[in-house]
Amino acid sequence: MSEQSDDIETHRDRLIKYLLDEMEPEEKFEIEKLCNLDADWRAEKKLVQQSLSLFQEAGIDGFRLGSGMSEELSFSQEEKTQLLEKLKNMEPQGKADDQGPSSKGKLHFWAPLAVAAAASVIAYFGTLERKNKEEPMMAKADAAKEQLKEWDAANQSEQSTSQESDEKKQDSFLLEDSQSLELASGAKLSIAEDKQANTIKQVPQGESIEPIGEEILSPSVPEIKPTSPLLKVQKLNSPSKVESVKWSSILGSPRAAFLHLENGDALGRVKLTGFSSDALEFQRADWPIQERSFALSRGKYQMRITDNSGEIYLLVGKVQKLSSASRSVSEPEQKAVAYEMLVDRAWRLADDEKRLEVNF
């Protein structure tokens, strides 16, 4: 890992040095050549260039912040205590209590707070009727407070039915809003596969709730939890919320692709070497020493792909090592370690970073 980091740093060092005009002419020529030949180098160069340009503009008037900015602002002790108290007592919308294995089944949904929001959600998403006939979640949208209780009760009883009911659950949406909050373009009920297997999280698709009068606000980008079979069922059951995307053109010649850990940590640029209906093959891009291991451990990863029109797609899935790279790649690339991502879910990122689910 440290060797890998060293190589990446060397690569970036060279690029920054080049862009800051701190290189010898021969070395400059080499970088220019690399940038001309390799789209990944070009993309990396563009990123650093944009960044340097901002630094340069910031440096024109000096980095010093304006008057009044140097003083250190902070909450008073009292304000901080009050805020901390609020935060500590706060529960996420649609949260699932982490009750531990002994009480796995116990769920608490934060249910809708206002009639208007409930009505708008139902109007938007259609019926929220559950497949599980034994536990109808909610039937009408004209009594949000009633719904709140119903939902809570239904969720608790639902939980007791464990996995059986999991499979039957359909989308559930978080409704908030005594302040006329407005619902996001989508929300999914996701079930984690890990130790909290019965933990249900409501995962809004992108920005979800905004008070009136505020515009695009939180860049809410829900991180993807391990996908259960339920999610796949949901995908099939709710085609109206899933965009179709022409993956062949996107994956055939993406502008850039970056790999991230599930927690979002960036692992750097990757090069797509092949794809099928449910998987992608890739290698580390700009990997100067091909014989050296890229060494990804098996597990869930995220991949952020920018297509040639600038649209950004986010894919999540399990990554595993391939014995050999795709046959379609060139000889040097075949020497590199290749990986395969089995894609669970995919989103297109809207301009405001909302995740819009797309078919893969």
Next chain:
Amino acid sequence: MSQEDKNSKLVWFEQLQKPLLSYAHGILKDVEESKEIVQESFLRFFKESASISFPKAWLYTTTRNLSISRLRKKHRLMTTGKDDRQLDFFSDSGGKDQEHPREKMEKEEKIFRVKHAVSLLPQDIQDLLKMKFEQRMSYLEMAEKLGISVGNVGFKLHKVIYQLSIELKEENILE
């Protein structure tokens, strides 16, 4: 939300409450409003049920958007510090050959974000950045002034530039 998640969010609160206040204040120029906005950002952060890939970027973006929304809501005019031109964020009017006020505002906001990020760095790194981008010094000049090697100058400078690039990209400030 598990206790672990909550604790992790509380750590973000401790780490970022002051920087975010300072950031919001840079946009709003009002201490009380900045506090309201930062408080709202954290409330949303804690309310968010899904885990967030880049908490820092999320919080900065939310704070920025809330602050700008607040400005828009109040139709406040912002005065650019240097020449006292008034910049109406909300107006679509503007000379054809001039940069659109909104674009100008966005650009200034990006620059402010960079300055803010720089202001949070250790003093020695801030000095390096100032030498490079304010005084336009070469690595050699910087190395001589600081009494360190040229390689060391490059190492420190590149590291911070790249780190900030990633942060800015995560916040969609860079394309």
